[in-house]
Amino acid sequence: MIVLAIETSCDETAAAVVARDGAATGRVLSNVVLSQLAEHRPFGGVVPEIAARSHLDHLDSLVQRALDEAGLGFDALDGVAATGGPGLIGGVFVGSMTAKAIAAARGLPFLAVNHLEGHALTARLTDGLAFPYLLLLVSGGHCQLVEVAGIGRYRRLGGTVDDAVGEAFDKTAKLLDLGYPGGPAVERAARGGDPRAVKLPRPMAGKPGCDFSFSGLKTAVRQARQQLALFDDQAAADLAASFQAAVADVLADRCGHALDSFAADTGQRGPLVVAGGVAANQVLRARLRHLSASQGTRLIAPPLDLCTDNAAMIGWAALERLALGLSDPLDFAPKPRWPLESLTGAADT
Ligand code: KG4
Numbered sequence: 001m002i003v004l005a006i007e008t009s010c011d012e013t014a015a016a017v018v019a020r021d022g023a024a025t026g027r028v029l030s031n032v033v034l035s036q037l038a039e040h041r042p043f044g045g046v047v048p049e050i051a052a053r054s055h056l057d058h059l060d061s062l063v064q065r066a067l068d069e070a071g072l073g074f075d076a077l078d079g080v081a082a083t084g085g086p087g088l089i090g091g092v093f094v095g096s097m098t099a100k101a102i103a104a105a106r107g108l109p110f111l112a113v114n115h116l117e118g119h120a121l122t123a124r125l126t127d128g129l130a131f132p133y134l135l136l137l138v139s140g141g142h143c144q145l146v147e148v149a150g151i152g153r154y155r156r157l158g159g160t161v162d163d164a165v166g167e168a169f170d171k172t173a174k175l176l177d178l179g180y181p182g183g184p185a186v187e188r189a190a191r192g193g194d195p196r197a198v199k200l201p202r203p204m205a206g207k208p209g210c211d212f213s214f215s216g217l218k219t220a221v222r223q224a225r226q227q228l229a230l231f232d233d234q235a236a237a238d239l240a241a242s243f244q245a246a247v248a249d250v251l252a253d254r255c256g257h258a259l260d261s262f263a264a265d266t267g268q269r270g271p272l273v274v275a276g277g278v279a280a281n282q283v284l285r286a287r288l289r290h291l292s293a294s295q296g297t298r299l300i301a302p303p304l305d306l307c308t309d310n311a312a313m314i315g316w317a318a319l320e321r322l323a324l325g326l327s328d329p330l331d332f333a334p335k336p337r338w339p340l341e342s343l344t345g346a347a348d349t
């Protein structure tokens with residue numbers, strides 16, 4: 001089975017062609033991403049209206065590129081998928097209307113894929129991972145620990161009570177004048193810094209449960225920045241490294257608790273999967289890999305281009321749903337909010 005997939009829920013316009021051969025192995029035939037970074041950079045963040053217009057301008061040619069790179073035409077497809085939410089609603093409309101139009105014109109099934117499910121199932125595309133597994137989903141808008149029991153079967157163990165972790169990276173980058181987007185800029189700056197240079201809090205660490213909080217850490221970074229007598233590149237690097245170390249400590253602590261809950265529920269300790277844009281961070285990956293090894297399990301982290309937003313993950317989630325006989329009606333309404341736990345799979349639809 002082969003699907004064309006579209007992702008337009010934030011500031012990347014993306015299209016991919018993905019195939020599924022046999023039981024569970026996936027092949028990415030093409031995966032093209034057009035970043036809108038340059039268009040949003042002057043504003044220091046994503047401007048939803050600019051994002052939607054840019055998706056509209058570029059999506060048709062990007063879909064054509066994805067098909068060309070795969071060496072396929074519309075007639076080779078078994079389905080057309082788009083992110084149906086959650087995300088910036090203007091962009092989600094552009095992507096899902098385009099996918100619906102192709103599906104209607106070609107008489108193909110349409111699939112509205114939950115963006116978070118795309119991130120959640122990527123480890124099955126890259127590593128053929130079996131259910132169940134524990135997922136740490138860390139992106140610009142989301143930060144949660146989820147038990148993944150099957151397609152459409154997700155149980156949230158905990159999540160952030162305030163900011164998402166990617167948001168904390170982006171705000172820290174702004175406070176340290178490191179530019180936009182924040183995550184990669186903080187990681188780069190931190191390479192030249194001392195992670196023990198600035199004492200920062202570890203919000204929630206040591207507390208029961210699997211929730212996160214990042215707003216206090218962000219405030220502490222602001223205060224530390226204000227108290228500096230001299231703010232130069234080294235001071236920014238030290239603060240970036242200290243912030244990143246605090247995030248690593250918090251994520252490791254919370255994942256440790258989640259592995260305990262997961263083991264109690266499922267009788268198996270892990271594996272732990274990390275997904276979402278923040279999962280691109282090498283320091284955080286190393287820390288989670290260390291935690292997993294010390295707990296007798298393994299960490300699965302997709303390659304960087306499949307961690308940040310992309311359409312291949314949407315295509316793979318669509319293939320998993322298609323294989324279960326699932327698709328969506330053409331009157332599907334795009335959803336700005338769409339929690340993972342509200343999804344259903346084959347057994348419960
Ligand atoms: O999954 P994603 O591409 O988009 C959302 O669905 O939100 O995640 C984007 C987030 C941004 O906050 C970005 O700063 C963060 O992921 N990010 C990183 C890194 N690369 C991207 N955070 C930390 N370190 C990185 N290397």
Ligand code: ZN
Nearest residue numbers: 139276277309
């Ligand atoms: Zn994402």
